[in-house]
Amino acid sequence: xxxxxxGADGPDLYRYLVTELDKLGLVYLHVMHLGNELxxxxxxxxxxxxxxxxxxxxxxxxIGTDLSSGFAxxxxxxxxxxxxxxFIARLQANVPMTPADRNTFFGGGEVGxxxxxxxxxxxxxx
Numbered sequence: 001x002x003x004x005x006x007g008a009d010g011p012d013l014y015r016y017l018v019t020e021l022d023k024l025g026l027v028y029l030h031v032m033h034l035g036n037e038l039x040x041x042x043x044x045x046x047x048x049x050x051x052x053x054x055x056x057x058x059x060x061x062x063i064g065t066d067l068s069s070g071f072a073x074x075x076x077x078x079x080x081x082x083x084x085x086x087f088i089a090r091l092q093a094n095v096p097m098t099p100a101d102r103n104t105f106f107g108g109g110e111v112g113x114x115x116x117x118x119x120x121x122x123x124x125x126x
Contacts, residue, residue, distance in 0.1 A: 011039045018046045028052055030076065044071060052076050063091065086118040095119065 006013070021029065028050035033040050044051060053066050054076035066072035081087045083100035090097055104112025 011036060011042075014039060015042050015046065018043050022047055022049075025049070028073070030054070032056065050074060054078050060091075060097070082113065083116045085116055089119055093119065 029047050030052040033053050033055045050073040052074040053072035066075050079100035083098045084090055098116055101112050
């Protein structure tokens with residue numbers, strides 16, 4: 001996602017790791033789905049407890065589809081929730097989401113973590 005090349009063996013490594021981790025009886029597995037449908041399907045088949053799936057860049061229209069299809073037990077939204085402290089209100093009001101500023105990630109300060117405006121603070125989205 002951020003310049004890491006896992007190489008041709010990456011998907012097979014994930015399949016192996018998930019199979020072995022499943023034997024430990026862990027409560028959940030959280031995966032970031034970056035588009036390899038075959039791999040994510042294989043992970044779902046190998047994982048027997050709760051699967052948390054984060055699809056970065058997920059379009060608003062597809063929110064909830066992994067849950068309704070039974071593919072995921074929980075959907076994670078990471079950056080979308082970080083940049084929208086009123087995430088649920090924005091969904092309910094069908095207003096645009098504020099995009100996350102990746103340049104502020106891991107900066108060590110409040111910028112990019114607690115300074116995103118809520119709807120009532122941002123007249124352009126109300």
